Amino acid sequence: MSTLFDGIKSNNFVVIGRAGMDFFPDPPGTATEDAVTMTVGLGGSSANMAAGICKLGGKAALVTRVSDDSVGRYCINQLKRYGVNTTHVTPVGGEYRNSLAVYETRVENHQSVIYRNGAADFQMDKSDVSAVDYNAFGALITAGTVFAAEPSRAATFHAFDLARAAGLPIIFDVDYRPYSWPSAEVAADVLSRAAAQSDMIVGNDEEFGFMAGGVEKGLAKARELSQTTAAAVVYKMGHEGAITFVDGQEIRTGIYPVSALKPTGAGDSFMAGFLTSIADGYDLKTAILRGSACASITVSRPGCAPAMADTATLEKFLADHSGPTES
Template identity: 80%
Template sequence: MSDLINGIKANTFVIVGRAGMDFFADPAGTKTEEGEIFRAGLGGSSANIAAGICKLGGQAALVTRVSDDSVGRYCVNQLKHYGVDADYVTPIGGEFRNSLAVYESRIEDHQSVIYRNGAADFQMDITDVEAVDYTKYGALITAGTVFAAEPSRSATFHAFALAKQAGLPIIFDVDYRPYSWPSPQVASDVLSRAAAECDMIVGNDEEFGFMAGGIEKGLAKAKELSETSATIVVYKMGPEGAITFADGAEIRTGIYPVEALKPTGAGDSFMAGLMTSIAGGCDLETAILRGSACASVTVSKPGCAPAMPDTQTLETFLAEHSGPTAA
């Protein structure tokens, strides 16, 4: 436990995975097919986590590939806007394209369309991860989509090995997106292999259930991982809160209810809040609750990275909110 916590406390993270562009219709509540005005924002799970960490006072560098075009340059500019180190973000030409998410700021009949054909980030290779000086960071974070295709998959496993050699703990957001994978069987095998190499695993009930072969087996899978490989496993249950397995104990936490505007961005914001709260000296239960608060702030506003709280926004939210639900 101490190596993992000490690594996070450095509050300097190398994050492996995609950056993308988000489009969402304005004003809030507008269906995509009825939209006339659309706003853009930074997207992609790993980029969102990096932006969220920086907004909360941490430091983060992203390792990925982006398309060598205006959309790729937009993503790099947005990363820099949030203070993310983009030195390891490499443009790639040809027909490879950045991912694009078109979604709605609405809960009822929410629609989200993801374009991932010929994704530029899947072209990240071993040379990209070997360019990183891992000794500059306290921990490595990645989200599961990086494993969905080659050469990104092999490159990320190589990054795991390099990070371990440098003494970094590995933090894994399962982030299962079926549309990115060739088959559920491949996804289950690869994500399970990745999870077995990680010190901390964060996922929801469906993601752990997927790895276990059934949602009803997900909780047992999370507990098993905490007993066999990972030091901390966070099993998220949406509105029912989370169960965290650590040091043989179970920590049950609730959520901060809000009037949600949309469902996207919550998991990325949770991770950013969890990491920076541990780095700031919070105990694990408090850090999980602060991560939950970040998720609540994010779903109550349009966009993903733009909606994530900075430190002052988070502290104001916590001071003004009546508190989390019972575990």
């Protein structure tokens, strides 16, 4: 337990996983098929988490591959703009392409189209993760999409081994995206293996249910992981809030209701807000609520990384909001 929270309190994270380019139609509410103008922003779950951590005063370095073209260079430039260390973001040539997301800034009839064909980030290999000095960081973070294909899958498990050898706790966002995987059976097996090696696991009710073989079994799966292999497990339930299992406790927290513009980016911003709040010395329940506030801020604004809160935005939101729902 102390190792997990001591690592987080360094507020210096190595993050493994993809950076991508997002497109979303303007103005908000526009359907993609009716779009005339698109806005571009940084996306990709791991890149979003890294950017969100930096916007909230932490440090983050991303480990991934990007396409050796203008789109890959865009991602690197945006990461740098947010303050993310890009030393280990490596271009890859050939036919590999950066992931691309086209999604709408609307909740009703929301459409999101993800392009992951021949994805450059799946080409991350053991040489990429072996080049990292894990002793320079306090904790490792990754999201489930890195495990969906080789050589990225084997590379990330190797990074887990290297991180553990350096004494770093592993923080795992389940982030199950069916379109990235060859089959649900492979995904359930691999994600369960990753969860069993992680010190902190964050996922929603459907993701834990998926690993357990049924959504009705998800809560029991989260509780079991907290009692066996993980020091902390965060079980998210959407508008119903979250249950955090830690040290034999079950901490229930609500959400900060907002008028959401879109459903995307909430999980990544939750993680950034939650971890940096622990690092800033807040108690665990307050840190979870601050993560929830970050999620609410992100869904109320267009984009993913651009919509994530910085410290001033988060503090103003908390000061102005009437408070979280009862858990």
